[in-house]
Amino acid sequence: xxxxxxxxxxxxxxxxxxxxxxxxxxxxxxxxxxxxxxxxxxxxxxxxxxxxxxxxxxxxxxxxxxxxxxxxxxxxxxxxxxxxxxxxxxxxxxxxxxxxxxxxxxxxxxxxxxxxxxxxxxxxxxxxxxxxxxxxxxxxxxxxxxxxxxx
Numbered sequence: 095x096x097x098x099x100x101x102x103x104x105x106x107x108x109x110x111x112x113x114x115x116x117x118x119x120x121x122x123x124x125x126x127x128x129x130x131x132x133x134x135x136x137x138x139x140x141x142x143x144x145x146x147x148x149x150x151x152x153x154x155x156x157x158x159x160x161x162x163x164x165x166x167x168x169x170x171x172x173x174x175x176x177x178x179x180x181x182x183x184x185x186x187x188x189x190x191x192x193x194x195x196x197x198x199x200x201x202x203x204x205x206x207x208x209x210x211x212x213x214x215x216x217x218x219x220x221x222x223x224x225x226x227x228x229x230x231x232x233x234x235x236x237x238x239x240x241x242x243x244x245x
Contacts, residue, residue, distance in 0.1 A: 120145045123211070124156065124168070130183035130190055131168055140212040141168070145205035149179065154207040154218050157181060160195050167191075168207060179203055 126139040134154070135141070143156050151173050159165040169181035169191055178199040183191045192198065208219045 122205075124166070124207075126168060128188075130185050130188040131170075132185045134170075134184045134218075135168065135210065138213070139210050141210055141218075142208045143205045144208050147206040147208075149203065149206055155179070155181065156204045156207060157198050158202040158204065159190075160198050160202055163202070166204070171203070 122143050122145060124141045124143055126135050126137060126141065128137060131154070145156075149155060149171050151171055153171045155169060155171050157167055157169065157179075159167050167181070167190065170184060172180045172182045172192070174180075175197045178197045180192045181198050181203075182193070206219055209215065209217045
């Protein structure tokens with residue numbers, strides 16, 4: 095099952111961009127529903143997302159499910175491929191990622207998860223230059239700040 099996101103903030107999701115237009119930037123609060131991103135994210139976690147943010151491999155993203163576009167999913171952007179992003183769950187035992195539905199087109203990837211606000215606040219989108227510095231710190235600390243994927 096895909097990781098479903100409940101958008102609790104009215105109007106937090108941007109309007110669909112005009113044909114050929116860019117995605118509008120903005121912020122939104124999301125609640126996680128499901129186990130696909132465990133152990134990084136759990137059921138009931140409250141997330142802060144930046145819509146329209148730049149993505150890079152390893153980022154946790156919010157996207158529309160390519161086959162059920164009314165459903166939002168939270169996945170890890172594994173890599174860029176022709177036609178979009180290859181999105182994977184951190185929990186490999188759960189279905190509902192690019193291994194099932196293929197490459198997700200750019201226009202369906204809405205934004206990047208910046209941090210978990212509750213129940214255990216943690217930053218999930220460190221700046222690129224933080225990566226090498228954080229990898230020199232204890233593993234648990236670097237993972238908590240999002241510099242390393244779960245092991």
